[in-house]
Amino acid sequence: MGTQRRHTPLAVETVHRAHCTVHERLRVLGGLPFFRSLDEAALAQANQAFHSEDYAPGAVVCDEGEPVRGLHVVAVGKVKLVRHTAGGQDVLLEILGPGGFFGGLSGTPGERYTEGAEAITAACVLAVAPAAFREVLRAHPATALAVLDVLGERLRAANETIRQLSAHPVEQRLASVLLKLAHSVGEAQPAARGGGVLIQVPLARKDLADMTGTTPETASRILSQFQAQGWIRGGRRWVAVQDASALERLAEPA
């Protein structure tokens, strides 16, 4: 992929520690789909129950199988959810930006994490203990119903991934994943910087491979193809989508 002579265009990387202000906490929590129905007082009270944790890039937030410490909400930075296999392979289930959440959604005590979480960039993560969250759910039925919708949406997304893995070749899965990332953590670039939508995450080939169920080599080959078509630009640990509609046509040949 050697035609580009540019350096990392990502706007991250410099910070080695992220911390979030009280103002940010309230903004992030208030923006959660399941806290939207809370009034200001209730939100402030919920905020009390959360504590915040700072992570350096690459730091582990929680490990698969460990007892659930609560519900975690990303306030600053990016976090990836990973599952490991016996054979040493990894499966990357999701990349979360600010407002993304994971962990004990149901508030039931005694659960265990079914996936590991790792900070990709410097990150600040808010957390609330299972019991406390369960209390909020019990006190505010509308909140519980909202969580239901969120979980339903996640389940839908998971089933869609299953469909992709079962029925589509790597090329199409990779196109889908790039579109999904461009949509969730993408950032439009000015024409002076090449235009397109930059995926604002340090994204190694191995990460893309783990998201699509393939190998870094195959991912690299296909990205090279895409780049040759002018559909994307990419380099060491970054990718930008230049022609989303072309990728869409490839991903879902309606």
Place this chain on the structure above:
Amino acid sequence: MGTQRRHTPLAVETVHRAHCTVHERLRVLGGLPFFRSLDEAALAQANQAFHSEDYAPGAVVCDEGEPVRGLHVVAVGKVKLVRHTAGGQDVLLEILGPGGFFGGLSGTPGERYTEGAEAITAACVLAVAPAAFREVLRAHPATALAVLDVLGERLRAANETIRQLSAHPVEQRLASVLLKLAHSVGEAQPAARGGGVLIQVPLARKDLADMTGTTPETASRILSQFQAQGWIRGGRRWVAVQDASALERLAEPA
């Protein structure tokens, strides 16, 4: 797979129409994880809100994309949840027996089915309108929390499937699926009938293929291998697991 000269050992097939009695309705509804916390009066009231529908084998309960008619609970028979792809391929997400449920779990109106449902055997399915179920959820917070747990469990299972599809070869995925089915709809057989655990569903090779993301031919080849090892027995539209631990070793080489 021609060494066996036996006929279908399945205990189904004869009935062309299934209907469930009032007694069965209450038993099935009362057994649902999210109705367990309801007292008898509340349960009877919830029961009022449900109506029942009978389906012949192969009948379609709902189609992907159609507006959600409510929450559906299988009372009698077996139902499969299927997703279709543009290329005409099918993905079989789940096989539900009595007590299994699908559709609008969150009770939010305006949803659409994300998967189709089809009766595999003659079946009776109970259904409740979204608004009515939402009312129950709102009135009984404990019920909503229980639904949360159920959805969380489903999400876990979906992620596990994603892991399997991404990281394991067909052989291991097939072993996993057989074990899962044996566990969910299996029935121990007396030694006189060959022993093992019979999967009590008319299970075509294509169904197994759609569950593991492969083709009927490949599924057949691998089943033949398994049979040659003495791990399973199988025939036209049926399979019995003879050596679960061997399959487990294959599925998860710890």
Place this chain on the structure above:
DNA sequence: CGCTGCCTTGATCTTCTTCAAAACGTGTGG
């Protein structure tokens, strides 16, 4: 300036799909 990782690319090999044909079972109608 050289080191360390990440990325790319090539060659080979395995796995799985595809196409094709034969064998089998199951239910049907004689």
Place this chain on the structure above:
DNA sequence: CCACACGTTTTGAAGAAGATCAAGGCAGCG
């Protein structure tokens, strides 16, 4: 009760997609 016809299953052979192994190139960093 038997024979036939249909859909399912099995099996084979060829081909494609992707994994694996291996080597070289490029970016960022001390």
